[in-house]
Amino acid sequence: MKENVYVILKQSISEPISINPDLCIGCNKCIEVCQVDIFIPNPEKKNPPIVVYPEECWYCGSCVDDCPKQGAIKLNPLLMNLVHWKKKNGNKE
Amino acid sequence: MKEVFFNKIKWPYPIKWNEEKEFTTDILILGGGIAGCWAAIAAAKKGVNVILLEKGATIRSGAGGSGCDHWESAATNPCSRISPEELTIAMIKDHDYYNNGISHYIECREGYDRLLDLEKMGGKIRDTEDDFKGAEFRDEKTKLLFAYDYENKFTLRVWGTTFKPALYKECKRRGIQIFDRTMATSLLTENGKQGGKVVGATGINTRTGEFYFFKAKATILCMARPARIWLFSPGLPGISEFRPPQCVGDGHAIGWKAGVEFTMMEKSVRGQWSGERSFPPYGTGNTHNTWYACSMVDANGKKIPWIDRDGNILKNVSQRYRPAPGQKFFLKGGGESDFHLYDYQGPDILPIDVLLEKSYKLPFYADLPSMPEHERKAIWGLMVGQEGKSKIPILEEYNLKRFDPKKDLIQSYGEGWMSSSFLPRERQLFGLPGGILNDWELKTNLEGLYAAGDQLFASDCNGHAAATGYYAGRHAASYAMNSSEPILFYQQIESEKNRIYSLVNRSDVIGWKEFNMHITRIMQNYCGEIKSKELLNIGLKMLEDMENNEVPKLCARNPHELMRSLEVLNIHTNAQLIIHSCLARKASSKHLHFIRSDYPEMDPPNWHKFITIKLQNNKVKIGEIPIDYYGPLKDNYEFYNRDYLKGEN
DSSP, rough: TTTOOOOOOSOOOOEEEEEEEEOOOOOOOHHHHHHHHOEEOSSSSTTTOEEEEEEOOOOOOHHTTTTTSSSSEEOOOGGGGGGOEEEGGOOOO | OOOOOOOGSSSSSSSOTTOOOEEEEEEEEEEEEEEHHHHHHHHTTEEEEEEESSSSSSTOOTTSOOOOOOOOOOSSSSSSSSSSHHHHHHHHHHTTTOOOOOHHHHHHHHHHHHHHHHHHHBBOOTTOOOTTTTTBBOOOTTTEEEOSSSTTSSEEEEEEGGGGHHHHHHHTTOEEEEEEEEEEEEEEGGOOOTTEEEHHHEEETTTTOOOOOEEHHHHHHOOOOOOSSSSSSEEEEEEEESSSSSOOHHHHHHHHHHOOEEETTTTEEEOOOOOGSSSOOTSOOOOSSTTTTTEETTTTTOBEEOTTTTBBBSSSSSGGSSTTTTSSSSOSSSSSSSOGGGGGBBEEOOHHHHHTTTTTOOOEEGGGGOOOOHHHHHHIIIIIHSSSTTTTIIIIHHHHOOTTTTTTEEOOOOSOOOOOOOOOEEEOOSSSSOOOOTTSSSEEEEEEEEEGGGBBBBBOSHHHHHHHHHHHHHHHHHHHHSOOOOOOOOOHHHHHHHHHHTTTSSSOOOHHHHHHHHHHHHHHHHHEEEHHHHHHHHHHHHHHHHHHGGGGBBBBBSHHHHHHHHHHHHHHHHHHHHHHHHHHHHHBBBTBBETTTSSSSSSSGGGEEEEEEOOOOOOOEEEEEETTTTTTTHHHHHTTTTHHHOOOO
C-alpha cells in the first residue's frame, strides 16, 4: 500500500463511469456507442475500456443501455445532483 | 485497480496526420443525428449514392440519440382533430411570426409519416403491450398514446430510445456509407468562391487525424444549433445539458464561412440548462413536457392549483389535458418559458410569486402518488424512461435508490421545467433560435446546399428534425439527379488541410477549454441581455483580436483534442455571427428576447421582419425579408411536393 502513492497529473471533477472488471468482457461496445468519445480501448485485449475524457461525459447512459453484460458498466450521477424526495404519508394533506 | 497516468497512455489509434483520402458521392450529409439519418434514408430511397459524416457515433449521436419521449405536431395522425394548417399557423402566431412557417408546416404535414416509417424499421410508436389499456390518453383502435391536449390528439407519447438504433440499422440496410468519428470542417465551393455552388466538404477523422475530402452533387447540413457561446463549464461541460456537449454548431460556422445566409441569429434567451449549474433535465419535480401535467404540493402537502388560461381553477387532473371553455385547442402548458398567446395558452399551475403571496411554503414537490395510475405510469416509467437522457441517470438510478412514485414526493428546484436560475447575461440558443434561412425545398441560398433539423432557423424537437431531414433528403436527391458533375478547387482543399494541421503540437499553447471560456466571458459582458452598439462593438473587437492573439496558439496533442479545438474555433465564428446579427437589428423585440438600450422601443412595426445575414467577399451583408415570406402554406407545400403526394418517396 505504502508504495502505491502517486501524484495524478490530470484529474477529473467527477467519475461518471465505473466498469466492473469481473463482469466486463472487453467487447468495447460502450466505446462505439459513445457519441462524445470519452473511452479508449484497453491496450490489453478483452480488458475493460479506459475512460480518458470523463469530464466530457453527457451522462446520457447509452453505454449502460447498450452494454451486453448487465451490471458491467455503471453511470454515476454527480453527487450534487442527488434530488431530495420524501414519503407523502408523513405530510398533512 | 491499476493506477494510470492519463497523460502517459499511448494514443490507441493509428495516427495519420497529413494523410488524405478523396471520396465521391451524389449526396453528402453532414451530421448523423435525427435529421441526418432521415435525410440519408430519403436520398437513398431515390436511388442515389449517399455518404454521411458524423463526428460521434451515428447509432446514438445527436440530442435525440439516446431517447425521445414525445413526438410533437403529428397533425396527420388518424386521431388528430386539427389540421396541419391550423397547427402551423398557431405556432407562427404564438411566436409573433418569428417562426419557420415552412419547416413547421413540413413537421405538421409529414411528421406522422416518419413515425409510421420508424415503426416499419423497428421503432416503437404505439402501446402494443396494452400497458395503458383504458387510459384516457390512449386511442383503443390504433393504440397510439397522446400527450398534452387529449381532445385534439396531435402530440404522441413514443418509445424514443428505440428510434436511433432503428434509424442506424436502416441507413446500413440501404447502403448508406457512414463515416463515424468524422468531423466536417469546411464546405467546398465551385472555384473556392464564397457564395458559390457547394461541391462537397472536408472532414477529419477524430481518432486517426486523417484528412478527407468529399465531392458531392448536393450537400445537406444536418448538424446542431450553436452552443457554449455564453455558458460553458470546463469541468463538466455535458452534465445537465439538454443537448450533447460536442453539439456546438459546427455546421453554422462552416456554413457562415462559405456564404450561407442566416436569420434570427440575434435571438438568445436566458440560460435554462448548463453544465453543473442545473439538475439533469426532468430529474426534479416539475410540470413541464415529460412531466406534464403532474400534480404539485407545497412543503406542508397543500395542493397547488392548476388553472386554465382564464385563471379558473381546474377541478380534476383530466381537465389539465383539455382546452379551456371556448378554446379549440392549446399548444403547450405547464411552465413554458415563452410568451403565449391567449388563443393557444394551455393549463398551468399558478406562478411561484403568486403562490408565495398566497402563503404556499417552499419547497414544492411533484406529487406523483396523487396522480391517476395511468398518468403516473406515463410520467414515471414511459416518459422519463424514454426521454433524451433520462432513462439511465434518472429513472433507473432513482429506482435503484428506492424512489417510489406511488409513495414519494420529489422536490422541485425552480420555476416551470427549470432547476436553476441564470443571470440575464447568461444566455443560450434555446426554444426556437436563429439558423439557416430556407426556401420551400429546404435549400439554402447556395446552390447544391440544403439544411435540416437544428440548423434551420426556429427549429426544435425530434419530429421537426425527422420531417425536415427526410424532406431535405428527397429534394436534394432530386436536384442531384439532374445536376452536372461537380468540380473541386484543390487550392481550397489544401488551404483547409493546412488550417487544420497547424493546430497540431504547437509549442506556445492555449487549450480548447480556456479558449471557450474566454469566448463566453466576452459574450456575457458584451452581448448579454441588454445590448447596445457600443457594447456589441467592443465584444466584436475582442473576438476579432482573438484571431491574431489566441487562435495561433490553440493547440491539439491528439486527434480528439484536434476535434475539440476545431469546435471552439467554430464557437468563436458563431459568436461573431451572433454579434453581427445583434448589430443589424436596430430595434428591440419581445419575442426575440432582444433588448437594445439604444433602440428601446419594443417591436416597432417597421422592424417586424426577418433580418438576414451572410458573408459576401468576406464582408457582412445584411438583408431583410417579409415575416411571412413563405406565402400560403398548403398551396406552396403541394406545389413543391407533387411527387410525394402521388405516393413517391
